[in-house]
Amino acid sequence: MLLLYLFLLFTVGPLVELILLLYVGSKIGWLATVGIVILTGIIGAALARWQGVKAVMRVQRRIGRGQVPGDELFDGVLILVAGVLLVTPGILTDLTGFALLTPPLRNVIKGVLRRWARKNIEVRTTQTASQFWSSEPTPQYRDEIIDAEVVETRVVD
Template sequence: MPWFIAVALLVVPVLEIYVIIQVGQAIGGWPTVALLLVESALGAWLIKREGRRAWNALTEATQTARMPGKELADAALVLVGGTLLLAPGFITDIFGFFFVLPFTRPLARKVLAGFLSRRVAAQLGGNPITGFMPGTFRPPTPDDADRARRERTAGEDVVQGEVIEPDDQQLPKQNPSA
């Protein structure tokens, strides 16, 4: 387990309790409990709605044979955000709403993509700034596809001709007894 996850598992609950106590002292105990319940109910409703949207987008992407990168990231963010929203506390709810709300999720997706690309580059020994990784090549271009098609068809024989659709009158009669 990475060190920051271990620290987060120790620090976040203590911070949540501290913030709940501070809010309770400011607005009272019962209003604080009511606020936590309202946030949880709103979070559950939002998770259901956005989870359904993410699932439908993922299904559509796979049915249309598109690579579902954005859809998978959205589904992961809704899952993590939903988990944070269902945990009691104000700090986790802030991050949960950031991951789940449709107008903040693109920013969260961009942060997640940047984090993951830096992690992958570090694991593979690449440079996270330039994106260069040892042993990799540049991405293919349309010119590469044309060149590959020309090379693939260069040695094939081409027969010039014309396709003629046969008419029923031109076909020879077949003997049904044969």
């Protein structure tokens, strides 16, 4: 099943993008189409960066409180995917990228991903303990400071 998804992603996806670009180019002109693709890439990258920085700050806040940043990590991954899609030339990728940058749609996708993860990912934990014994004495460190001067040298042939 994974092979089918990869096939669709890497063959049908670019083909649909090409058809859309040709269609839009025939309606509004090639220069305008290229301009739109470049402009959406620039705007999208800036938006993804801005939202990505905010997501990282939320993750750090949650970790600082001693909490697991689950939703924040999902947000970060989806924002990263949105950024990649937005800098990829194409109309469908731009629309998908901008959709992923909208928080309401991102929340829906997070819910779908969360349900999929609960269904398909199994969490197992294990504990181990070991002791390390050495017959070597523990190294002793000194607090003294040695004042030295660096002398540069070079080899002369």
